[in-house]
Amino acid sequence: MMTPIIKINNLKKSYENGNIKALNGINLEIEKGDFVSIIGQSGSGKTTLLNMIGALDIADEGSIEVSGYNLNKMKNLNKFRSIEVGFIFQLHNLIPNLSSVENIEIPMYIHNYSSKERRKRALELLDLVGLKDKAETKPTKLSGGERQRVAIARALVNKPSIILADEPTGSLDSKTSKNILDLLIDLHEKENVTLIIVTHDLNIAKLANREIEVLDGQIIDSKFQGN
């Protein structure tokens, strides 16, 4: 029996003075190294759940423990984010005036790297996502798929144990989507990172070992699937 990397118990989160119940009692355990997809209608609470796991927000009620950190009680959430998780968003959210390699360096400033070490590590990651020759290119000169690759490299640069991807292929065509997913799955397998993907695409959801469906802030279905 493996120990869960994520343990969530009766987690609740509301917005607008309690009028919007984004999460309404979530119970969830995710094993280390797993690949999980989260599906559900728009507004069902998928992003909110992902944000909770990544400590971008604090719960109103319930408990959440990730990689052994109790996120309800933790003070330096930014520290946790910088070590444990890597985010990938639907929009790449790269900094437009910085080159690919400089964008990948961004998460490393909070650690004690020298300039040289930062550059070296960023180039390694760029190589890993197959964009070695685009190191000095700015995001505006990259294709959508290439931008998302840079964003993936940025998410991985601090060696996180969990990757949280919120509709990472939401704005890409199906062929590019497939490439990006192959890359994510490949990295998940090679580096043994836990991968959680929020998606609207049921075909993508099926690729995961486990599929979770959210509705009105609650988990209504959770099935393990072989692949």
Place this chain on the structure above:
Amino acid sequence: MSFITLIVKNTFRNKVRSLLTIVGIAIGIATIISLGLLSNGLTSSFDKTIHSGDSDFSILSKQQNETGDNPFGTSTLSEDWLNKIKGISGVKDAKGVYLVVLLVENKPMSLGGISYDDLTLKDNTIINGRNIANNADNEVIIGKLASETLNKSVDDEINIGDERFKVVGIFESGNSNQDDSIYTLINSVWKIKKNEGVLSLISVYIEKGADVKEVTKDIENKYGENISTITSVSDVKRIADLRNMITGVSWAISLLAIIIGGIGMINTMIMIVFERTREIGVLKAVGWSRTDILRMILGESLVLTLFSAIIGSIIGVIVVEALVSAGITGSIFHPVFTLETFVQGFIAAILVGLFGGLYPALKASKLTPTEALRYE
């Protein structure tokens, strides 16, 4: 890429806006620098006037007449004070000086009337022509700057008051205040001002081995009711008042420049934070702390103001030089370039950067990551 490089790159992301902000603040800094340079010049002009002729100290009358046409007022002493001062033990010599500012060929000029003995001190600064001959009360020597301003050279004639004089020599002492003046025998100035026997100040030379402090104390004890001794410019109340006033006005204008610059800075930085809300959300998502964000935004505003300080210093110097060469500053203002003035400019710039950047930086650092990321 170092953190500093990141900050500098961020600062110039929107080049036009950054440039406009820099120019706006640079004008404020230029104001501070040029005011500083000019008021420095004023002070040091006075200082050098008092020590003209290398005397040990000077004596002024205590009776002030505020309608003066020279920086010392028309506080005047009569000639018989010379003998009284010479009678003090330790005093080697005392020379009368009569300084006035008047229009020469329609330009305000300072005219110094000094004794023949004092004039000879200028022998080795004569760069053209000769010094005034003894008792030649229709001759003047003019400083190099004054000769340029008046466009006069050796053997030219100039009108001062109702009198006609001949320029017999041009001198250059290196002290811009003196070099922008005209010197002649004291009798000639008395004639021009129709004010026989009047002195603006007395320069006192002391015996070798005598102590300036002792001698001035003796004089103050004996004649303190009527005259005062001054060893530096800060002793002169009238000048001290004027200088304080100028310093006060400079400070007020500088403060205003800082406040206006700071408001412009707040505006620019708020825009920047607003535009980069999503990006700040991403920075938080990848682990940046509040302090990291604060450092970045404050750093960006400091970079803007440091560029402003450099450009402002350059503009300030150009403006001052232009004012001087246009003759607007008159004969008593001469810019004196001190490191201090530029340091003040840079401190002002840093204050604008901190003052203007702090609020937007705090605002940015307090954004919650989820809200920043939801921002469209």
